[in-house]
Amino acid sequence: GENVEQHPSTLSVQEGDSAVIKCTYSDSASNYFPWYKQELGKGPQLIIDIRSNVGEKKDQRIAVTLNKTAKHFSLHITETQPEDSAVYFCAASTASYDKVIFGPGTSLSVIP
């Protein structure tokens, strides 16, 4: 079955710097890659997703890139702010969305 790895497990950046989180997946049939943000005491919330027919997607300060050949995808956050501090999960799924397999998470701390 699908396996999703995520690095790093923890990341600290200075406010205003960029943060990059990288994931790899194992199942070549996966073609939907969401990213979720989990704030303290809350459930995860989708922040951006990408499908296999595109290589990059941007939404304000957040961007995701996908390399299907290498089975890699990454989250890029620019101009980080303290409110970006949270745990971020990458995930992979097929187009039928039967099951979404999550990575282990990255705890991001943005230092003011």
Place this chain on the structure above:
Amino acid sequence: DADVTQTPRNRITKTGKRIMLECSQTKGHDRMYWYRQDPGLGLRLIYYSFDVKDINKGEISDGYSVSRQAQAKFSLSLESAIPNQTALYFCATSEGGRGGEQYFGPGTRLTVT
């Protein structure tokens, strides 16, 4: 009001006890899920249901059972709780078919002593 609610939010129970966690949603979604979150392991799927008559095992279903009482309600039971079931449990819903976004509840923190 929250779209996905979970009760209880916190629960402490003893080894061997039966416990039920409940989930309700007002989003009108057909698909519902139960996940378990442990530090360093991310979210692992316990069970999922695509409609009232459909129940499927996830990655880690041993020791758990579920019931889909209605489109809006999906409960998770631990028949005989054990300490390694201490974790944060999340319910989620999705529309399926039209998109993959899952909507999560606030979580239930379960401690088994």
